[in-house]
Amino acid sequence: MIQAGIVGGSGYGGAELMRLLAPHPDVAIRTVTSRGDAGTPVAETFPHLRGVVELDFEDPQxxxxxxxxxxxxxxxxxxxxEAAPALLDAGVRVIDLAADFRLTDPELWRRWYGTDHACPERLAEAVYGLPELNREAIQSARLVANPGCHVTAVTLGLLPLVGAGVVQPDSLIADSKSGTSGAGRRASVGTLMAEAGESLRAYGVAGHRHQPEIRQVLEWVGGPLELTFVPHLVPMVRGIEATLYARLAKLETDVQALFESAYADEPFVDVMPAGSQPETRSVRGSNVCRLAALRPGNGETVVVQSVIDNLVKGAAGQAVQNLNLLFGLPETRGLEGIGLMP
Amino acid sequence: MIQAGIVGGSGYGGAELMRLLAPHPDVAIRTVTSRGDAGTPVAETFPHLRGVVELDFEDPQxxxxxxxxxxxxxxxxxxxxEAAPALLDAGVRVIDLAADFRLTDPELWRRWYGTDHACPERLAEAVYGLPELNREAIQSARLVANPGCHVTAVTLGLLPLVGAGVVQPDSLIADSKSGTSGAGRRASVGTLMAEAGESLRAYGVAGHRHQPEIRQVLEWVGGPLELTFVPHLVPMVRGIEATLYARLAKLETDVQALFESAYADEPFVDVMPAGSQPETRSVRGSNVCRLAALRPGNGETVVVQSVIDNLVKGAAGQAVQNLNLLFGLPETRGLEGIGLMP
Amino acid sequence: MIQAGIVGGSGYGGAELMRLLAPHPDVAIRTVTSRGDAGTPVAETFPHLRGVVELDFEDPQxxxxxxxxxxxxxxxxxxxxEAAPALLDAGVRVIDLAADFRLTDPELWRRWYGTDHACPERLAEAVYGLPELNREAIQSARLVANPGCHVTAVTLGLLPLVGAGVVQPDSLIADSKSGTSGAGRRASVGTLMAEAGESLRAYGVAGHRHQPEIRQVLEWVGGPLELTFVPHLVPMVRGIEATLYARLAKLETDVQALFESAYADEPFVDVMPAGSQPETRSVRGSNVCRLAALRPGNGETVVVQSVIDNLVKGAAGQAVQNLNLLFGLPETRGLEGIGLMP
Amino acid sequence: MIQAGIVGGSGYGGAELMRLLAPHPDVAIRTVTSRGDAGTPVAETFPHLRGVVELDFEDPQxxxxxxxxxxxxxxxxxxxxEAAPALLDAGVRVIDLAADFRLTDPELWRRWYGTDHACPERLAEAVYGLPELNREAIQSARLVANPGCHVTAVTLGLLPLVGAGVVQPDSLIADSKSGTSGAGRRASVGTLMAEAGESLRAYGVAGHRHQPEIRQVLEWVGGPLELTFVPHLVPMVRGIEATLYARLAKLETDVQALFESAYADEPFVDVMPAGSQPETRSVRGSNVCRLAALRPGNGETVVVQSVIDNLVKGAAGQAVQNLNLLFGLPETRGLEGIGLMP
Structure with missing residues (x-):
C-alpha cells in the first residue's frame, strides 16, 4: 500500500482527499495534519467520515x-x-493542491501572490498536474503542482481550440462561475450563507490569480494570447461552470469533431453531443469534466461550456488522478464515483 | 386615481405588479384576471398580499x-x-410585459416565436418601454412594450458603449445569469428546486429570443452589430447579473466617466465606483439597475457588470415606471422600495 | 423629526434598521456607529443603501x-x-435589540450569558418590547428590551393557548427553524454557505438562550410551565418557521376562534384560515407574523405554525414598532412594507 | 449476476437505483422502463449516468x-x-419503493390513498423492508415494501424508545423536514425553485400518509400509541432531518446507552456521541442514518435527531440493502459510498 500523508486536513481539499483515498484500494492514509485541530479525531470535525477515517489530526511538525x-x-x-523541499530531499513525492508550484516564473508568483517564492530553484522540477496535457511528465515527476479549480475548467475547455490554432489568440474570454466551497473552510464574512446565498456577483474582475495560470497553460500549447477571465460566486456549494468565448480564425472548423477527437481517449473528459448544455450537478462528487461546444447561429464565435466539481476534478480528485499516475496505477483507480444527481 | 387592470394575475409578473401598485398613491387596481383562478381570492394564491389586495381573480372575458x-x-x-387592439380602440392604454410588441419586425417575431403576429399593424404604434432610451416617446404612447428581463440588464450595460461608438460593433458578448423566477410560475420539470437547485447551467446557447431583442435595441443607437448572448440558470429565486464584454475601438476612452455621464440623471440606474462588483441582492425587490465597468489590466477589453431584479426593473417595476410616464406622474412614484439585503 | 441613533450599524440588525428608518416619515437617522467601519460610508458596506443613507459610520465613542x-x-x-445607563440618564430613550434587558432576573442572565449583568438595577425599568403583550407599558417606557427572533415566533404562537389556560402547561414543545442571517454578520465557519447550504441541523439542543426567555414571557401570562425548545438552522437567508405543539387541557376549545379573537386587533399578527400552512416567504421583508393553528385528526394535540422574518418582526421591524409606540406615532408607521414573494 | 429490472426509471428513485446498482458487483441492470421516455437513452435524461448506464428506457409493457x-x-x-402479482407468479422477486404494500390493512390504504387496493390478498406476503426491524423476514421474502422516506427517519429514531417501553405511548411528536427531491421529478408549481427556494413551510399538517405508516411500524413493537407527525419542506434538494419528542415514562433511562445498544450491530445506523447535532449533509449520497438522542436539562422529554438522505436510506439505498438481503449478499454490498460533504 502506498503510504499517503495529507497536510492541511481540516479544509475542504483535505476532507475530499480523505473521502477519495480512504476507500482507495492501493493507498493507506498514514497521517492527516492540522495545526488547529491537532489531537482531535478527524471524524469529529467531519462526521461524514465516521467509521471511515479513524485517525486523529496530527500536528504537522x-x-x-x-x-x-x-x-x-x-x-x-x-x-x-516551505515544507516540500525537505520532503523531496527525503525521497517523498509531493502533490501540492495550492498554487505554490503552478507558475513557472517566480517573478509572476511575486506579482500575484505578494511574497518572494521560498524555493524558486524547485520550480523547474515541478510538473503541472493537468493529466490531459502532461500525462507523461507526471508519471515520472516527484513534485506535482495540482491546477487551480477555475483553471481546470477553463483550460480543458479551451485547449482543443488553442492547441489546434483555430481561434484568434487575442479573443479569449472566460466567464467562470463557482460555488462557495471554492473559497475554502475559513471563517469569512463574504462567504457566509447570509452574504452569498440568494445572490450572484463577480469577483476579482480587475485581476484574479487564476488568470496568469490559465494564460501560462494555454500559451504552452498555443503561443502568446490574450485572455479576459472573470470569476463569479454562485449561491451553491459545489461546482464550476465556465462559459468560454473565442473567435474562430478558421471558419471551416468542425468544432464538435475537434473536441471529440481531442478528448477521445481521456477517461475524465466527456464531450457531450452537439447542442448539450452541461450542468454542474452532473459531475457533483465525480472527477469528470463535461464539455459542450458550439457556434451560435453558425457564426464566428465559438462558445464552450465546461463543468467540473471544483473539489474533485478541480482539486482533490485531480490530485488522486496525479497520484495514480505517479505510482503507475490505473489512472481511474479510486475515482469511479458517479455524479450525485439530484 | 388611475384605474388599472392586470391581466394574468396569477404569475410572478402579476403578483409583483400587485405588490407595487396596491400601495401606489395614484393608482387603484380595478381588476386582476386569471383564467385558472377566476373566482378565488387573490390573497389565497398569494398570502403575502393578505390585507393588501382584497380582490378576487376575475375571468379575463x-x-x-x-x-x-x-x-x-x-x-x-x-x-x-390578441386582446390589446380592442382595448386600444376603446381608449385604454396598454403595457405588455410579454414579448408581443417588442420586436418591430413581424417577420422576426415569426422566426423566434413560431407564430404569425396577430396584429402586425399595431407594431408601429408600440413604444419600446425602456425609459432610459425612450422616455419621451413613452410619455405620449398608448401601447408600451415592456422589455425582457435579460434585455434590460444587458442593454443598460451596453448602451453607453454602443451609443458612444467606442467599442467594436462585432465584439459584443453578454454572459447573463438569471434566478429561476424568470421562468415563471408554471409547472415544469426543469425549474423544480430538485433540478435547478445546487446546480448551474447555460440555456438557449444555440439561440435565445432575447438575443434579437437586445440586438434591435442596441442597433437603434449604434448601427449594425454582432452579439453573442448566453443566458444561464442560477440556483436562486430573484436576480439577474449580466457580465458584458466588448473590445474598445477607442483605447483612450474613460469608461467610468462615460458611464457616469450617460446615467447622471437616471433615477434607476446607479453607476458604482470604479472597481465595484455589484451583487444581485443589492437590488432585490427594488427597481434599480446597478452597473460597474472597468478595463482589466487597462487592456482592450471592457467588462461591464449589470445587476437587476428580474421581476422589478426586469418586469413589473419597469412597467410601473412606464405607467408613471404614460400618465405624467413622477417617474419614481411607487418605486421607492429599497433592496432587501440580506 | 425624531432623532435616532443606531449603535452597531454594520450588522444585519443595523442594516435593517436603516432600511426601515431611512424612509420613515417621522424619524431622521442622526448617527450610525460601527467600531470596525468608523469613517467609511455606510453605503460602501451596504450598497443597497446607496442613495438612501448618505452617512459615514461613526465611532461609538x-x-x-x-x-x-x-x-x-x-x-x-x-x-x-454598558452604554445604556448614561444615555438613559441623559434623557435618551433606548431600544436594545440584543438580550441585555430581556431577562428580568440577573441571576438568569448570569447562568445563560456567562457574565454578571452590568446594570442589574436598570432591569426593573426595562419593558419587554412585545407590543402584542405589553403595548401600554411600552408607550410609557424609556428602555425597551426587543425580543429575540425565535422568541417572537414562538411566543406569538403560544400566547393565546397559554393565556387562555386551555393547554397542559407541561406539554409545550417548540420546534423552530431559522435562516442563517439569525447568526449575524460575523465571520464564522458554521454559517458559511459551504457549511450551512444544502443541509439542515438542529443546534442548541441541550439548551439555548431563547428557551428561558420564551418561558419567562409565557409564564407571565400562564404561570409555571415546561417548554422544550429546539432551534434549527435552515439553508436560507431570512425567515423563521416555528411549529409548536401543546396538549389541550380543554378538548372543547375552538382553536381557530381562540386565535382569531386573540389577535383580532393586532396590525402585525395575521391568523390564517383553518388548514393554512404559512410559509416564511409570505412575510419576507415585512413586519407581519402569520399564524395557523389546528388539531390534527381532531385529537388532543394542537399544532401551531408561526412564521416571521427574523430580521423584521424578529428584530428591526419590531424595534421600529416599539419606537412608534414610544413616541406616540401610529404603530404601523414605516412598517407598511409587503412581503417579497417569490 | 442478479438480473434486475427497474420500473419507473425516469424519476429520482429510479435514477438513484441506477447510480447504486450500475457499479454493484453482483447485479446487472437488465432493463429500465419509462412510459414517457421509452426509446431514448437513459443517459440523455440523466447525463450523470453517461458512460455508466448504456441502456435505453424501455416501455414497461x-x-x-x-x-x-x-x-x-x-x-x-x-x-x-397492478403489475407485481404477475411477476411474483412468474417467480420474480419484487421490491416496491412506493406505498402499495406498506400498510397491512387494505382499509387503511383506501382511507389514505383514496382507491381500493388492487391485490389485497398479496398484502400478507409483503414484508416491510426496514432491515433494522425485519432483517430475517426480508431474507426469505418474495415481495418487499420499501419504507417511506420520512418513515425511515422517524421510526429509526423512535424504535429504541418505543421498543424498550420507556416513553409514554401517547406523547410522540415527529417534526420532520425534507428536501424537495422527496416530492419527485414531476412538474408541479409547489416544488418549483421559485416557490420552494428561500422559504420554509409545513405541509400535510392535517394528516399525511406517512403518519399511519409510522404508527403501524411503531405499534408492531410498542403496542397502541399516539403520534403527531408534521412534515416540512426545506429549501434544499436532498436530506431529511426529523426531530422527535417523547416523554419518558421511566426517568432512570440512560438514553445514550439505550440507543447505542439498540444499534450496536447495525451497519447503517450511526449513533453519535451524546450532545451531537447531526446534519443532513453528513449522509448525503450515503445509506447511513445518523442519530443523536438527549434529554435537555435532564428533564422528562427526550429529543432525538435523525438524519438520512431521503433518496438513499429513505428510498433507493434501502431498496438495495433489501435486495442484498433477499439474495443472501453482504448487506452493505454496493452501499459503501461516503457522504458528500460539503
Whole structure:
C-alpha cells in the first residue's frame, strides 16, 4: 500500500482527499495534519467520515510525513513551498493542491501572490498536474503542482481550440462561475450563507490569480494570447461552470469533431453531443469534466461550456488522478464515483 | 386615481405588479384576471398580499378591462396581441410585459416565436418601454412594450458603449445569469428546486429570443452589430447579473466617466465606483439597475457588470415606471422600495 | 423629526434598521456607529443603501448619541448594558435589540450569558418590547428590551393557548427553524454557505438562550410551565418557521376562534384560515407574523405554525414598532412594507 | 449476476437505483422502463449516468421484466400493485419503493390513498423492508415494501424508545423536514425553485400518509400509541432531518446507552456521541442514518435527531440493502459510498 500523508486536513481539499483515498484500494492514509485541530479525531470535525477515517489530526511538525511515499498539501498558498523541499530531499513525492508550484516564473508568483517564492530553484522540477496535457511528465515527476479549480475548467475547455490554432489568440474570454466551497473552510464574512446565498456577483474582475495560470497553460500549447477571465460566486456549494468565448480564425472548423477527437481517449473528459448544455450537478462528487461546444447561429464565435466539481476534478480528485499516475496505477483507480444527481 | 387592470394575475409578473401598485398613491387596481383562478381570492394564491389586495381573480372575458385607464398584460407571449387592439380602440392604454410588441419586425417575431403576429399593424404604434432610451416617446404612447428581463440588464450595460461608438460593433458578448423566477410560475420539470437547485447551467446557447431583442435595441443607437448572448440558470429565486464584454475601438476612452455621464440623471440606474462588483441582492425587490465597468489590466477589453431584479426593473417595476410616464406622474412614484439585503 | 441613533450599524440588525428608518416619515437617522467601519460610508458596506443613507459610520465613542431622542442598539449581547445607563440618564430613550434587558432576573442572565449583568438595577425599568403583550407599558417606557427572533415566533404562537389556560402547561414543545442571517454578520465557519447550504441541523439542543426567555414571557401570562425548545438552522437567508405543539387541557376549545379573537386587533399578527400552512416567504421583508393553528385528526394535540422574518418582526421591524409606540406615532408607521414573494 | 429490472426509471428513485446498482458487483441492470421516455437513452435524461448506464428506457409493457430475478418499482403509488402479482407468479422477486404494500390493512390504504387496493390478498406476503426491524423476514421474502422516506427517519429514531417501553405511548411528536427531491421529478408549481427556494413551510399538517405508516411500524413493537407527525419542506434538494419528542415514562433511562445498544450491530445506523447535532449533509449520497438522542436539562422529554438522505436510506439505498438481503449478499454490498460533504 502506498503510504499517503495529507497536510492541511481540516479544509475542504483535505476532507475530499480523505473521502477519495480512504476507500482507495492501493493507498493507506498514514497521517492527516492540522495545526488547529491537532489531537482531535478527524471524524469529529467531519462526521461524514465516521467509521471511515479513524485517525486523529496530527500536528504537522510531529506527523510522520517523511515516512510517507507521497504527501499531499491541501494547505493555504505558501505552506507547501516551505515544507516540500525537505520532503523531496527525503525521497517523498509531493502533490501540492495550492498554487505554490503552478507558475513557472517566480517573478509572476511575486506579482500575484505578494511574497518572494521560498524555493524558486524547485520550480523547474515541478510538473503541472493537468493529466490531459502532461500525462507523461507526471508519471515520472516527484513534485506535482495540482491546477487551480477555475483553471481546470477553463483550460480543458479551451485547449482543443488553442492547441489546434483555430481561434484568434487575442479573443479569449472566460466567464467562470463557482460555488462557495471554492473559497475554502475559513471563517469569512463574504462567504457566509447570509452574504452569498440568494445572490450572484463577480469577483476579482480587475485581476484574479487564476488568470496568469490559465494564460501560462494555454500559451504552452498555443503561443502568446490574450485572455479576459472573470470569476463569479454562485449561491451553491459545489461546482464550476465556465462559459468560454473565442473567435474562430478558421471558419471551416468542425468544432464538435475537434473536441471529440481531442478528448477521445481521456477517461475524465466527456464531450457531450452537439447542442448539450452541461450542468454542474452532473459531475457533483465525480472527477469528470463535461464539455459542450458550439457556434451560435453558425457564426464566428465559438462558445464552450465546461463543468467540473471544483473539489474533485478541480482539486482533490485531480490530485488522486496525479497520484495514480505517479505510482503507475490505473489512472481511474479510486475515482469511479458517479455524479450525485439530484 | 388611475384605474388599472392586470391581466394574468396569477404569475410572478402579476403578483409583483400587485405588490407595487396596491400601495401606489395614484393608482387603484380595478381588476386582476386569471383564467385558472377566476373566482378565488387573490390573497389565497398569494398570502403575502393578505390585507393588501382584497380582490378576487376575475375571468379575463368578464373583467371590466375596457373601463380601466390602463391594462397591464402579465401573460404568456401571444395573449396581449390578441386582446390589446380592442382595448386600444376603446381608449385604454396598454403595457405588455410579454414579448408581443417588442420586436418591430413581424417577420422576426415569426422566426423566434413560431407564430404569425396577430396584429402586425399595431407594431408601429408600440413604444419600446425602456425609459432610459425612450422616455419621451413613452410619455405620449398608448401601447408600451415592456422589455425582457435579460434585455434590460444587458442593454443598460451596453448602451453607453454602443451609443458612444467606442467599442467594436462585432465584439459584443453578454454572459447573463438569471434566478429561476424568470421562468415563471408554471409547472415544469426543469425549474423544480430538485433540478435547478445546487446546480448551474447555460440555456438557449444555440439561440435565445432575447438575443434579437437586445440586438434591435442596441442597433437603434449604434448601427449594425454582432452579439453573442448566453443566458444561464442560477440556483436562486430573484436576480439577474449580466457580465458584458466588448473590445474598445477607442483605447483612450474613460469608461467610468462615460458611464457616469450617460446615467447622471437616471433615477434607476446607479453607476458604482470604479472597481465595484455589484451583487444581485443589492437590488432585490427594488427597481434599480446597478452597473460597474472597468478595463482589466487597462487592456482592450471592457467588462461591464449589470445587476437587476428580474421581476422589478426586469418586469413589473419597469412597467410601473412606464405607467408613471404614460400618465405624467413622477417617474419614481411607487418605486421607492429599497433592496432587501440580506 | 425624531432623532435616532443606531449603535452597531454594520450588522444585519443595523442594516435593517436603516432600511426601515431611512424612509420613515417621522424619524431622521442622526448617527450610525460601527467600531470596525468608523469613517467609511455606510453605503460602501451596504450598497443597497446607496442613495438612501448618505452617512459615514461613526465611532461609538464620538458619535452624538446623547443628542438623539432614541438610540437603538443592534450590538452583540453585553454592549447595551454598558452604554445604556448614561444615555438613559441623559434623557435618551433606548431600544436594545440584543438580550441585555430581556431577562428580568440577573441571576438568569448570569447562568445563560456567562457574565454578571452590568446594570442589574436598570432591569426593573426595562419593558419587554412585545407590543402584542405589553403595548401600554411600552408607550410609557424609556428602555425597551426587543425580543429575540425565535422568541417572537414562538411566543406569538403560544400566547393565546397559554393565556387562555386551555393547554397542559407541561406539554409545550417548540420546534423552530431559522435562516442563517439569525447568526449575524460575523465571520464564522458554521454559517458559511459551504457549511450551512444544502443541509439542515438542529443546534442548541441541550439548551439555548431563547428557551428561558420564551418561558419567562409565557409564564407571565400562564404561570409555571415546561417548554422544550429546539432551534434549527435552515439553508436560507431570512425567515423563521416555528411549529409548536401543546396538549389541550380543554378538548372543547375552538382553536381557530381562540386565535382569531386573540389577535383580532393586532396590525402585525395575521391568523390564517383553518388548514393554512404559512410559509416564511409570505412575510419576507415585512413586519407581519402569520399564524395557523389546528388539531390534527381532531385529537388532543394542537399544532401551531408561526412564521416571521427574523430580521423584521424578529428584530428591526419590531424595534421600529416599539419606537412608534414610544413616541406616540401610529404603530404601523414605516412598517407598511409587503412581503417579497417569490 | 442478479438480473434486475427497474420500473419507473425516469424519476429520482429510479435514477438513484441506477447510480447504486450500475457499479454493484453482483447485479446487472437488465432493463429500465419509462412510459414517457421509452426509446431514448437513459443517459440523455440523466447525463450523470453517461458512460455508466448504456441502456435505453424501455416501455414497461415490452420490457423483459419477467426474465429478471428481481424487479424494483420506483413508480407512483398504485402502479406496483397492478403489475407485481404477475411477476411474483412468474417467480420474480419484487421490491416496491412506493406505498402499495406498506400498510397491512387494505382499509387503511383506501382511507389514505383514496382507491381500493388492487391485490389485497398479496398484502400478507409483503414484508416491510426496514432491515433494522425485519432483517430475517426480508431474507426469505418474495415481495418487499420499501419504507417511506420520512418513515425511515422517524421510526429509526423512535424504535429504541418505543421498543424498550420507556416513553409514554401517547406523547410522540415527529417534526420532520425534507428536501424537495422527496416530492419527485414531476412538474408541479409547489416544488418549483421559485416557490420552494428561500422559504420554509409545513405541509400535510392535517394528516399525511406517512403518519399511519409510522404508527403501524411503531405499534408492531410498542403496542397502541399516539403520534403527531408534521412534515416540512426545506429549501434544499436532498436530506431529511426529523426531530422527535417523547416523554419518558421511566426517568432512570440512560438514553445514550439505550440507543447505542439498540444499534450496536447495525451497519447503517450511526449513533453519535451524546450532545451531537447531526446534519443532513453528513449522509448525503450515503445509506447511513445518523442519530443523536438527549434529554435537555435532564428533564422528562427526550429529543432525538435523525438524519438520512431521503433518496438513499429513505428510498433507493434501502431498496438495495433489501435486495442484498433477499439474495443472501453482504448487506452493505454496493452501499459503501461516503457522504458528500460539503
Amino acid at each position: 510531529q506527523a510522520p510525513l517523511a515516512d510517507c511515499d507521497v504527501v499531499l498539501f491541501a494547505t493555504p498558498n505558501g505552506v507547501a513551498m | 368578464q373583467a371590466p378591462l375596457a373601463d380601466c385607464d390602463v391594462v397591464l398584460f402579465a401573460t404568456p407571449n401571444g395573449v396581449a396581441m | 464620538q458619535a452624538p448619541l446623547a443628542d438623539c431622542d432614541v438610540v437603538l442598539f443592534a450590538t452583540p449581547n453585553g454592549v447595551a448594558m | 415490452q420490457a423483459p421484466l419477467a426474465d429478471c430475478d428481481v424487479v424494483l418499482f420506483a413508480t407512483p403509488n398504485g402502479v406496483a400493485m
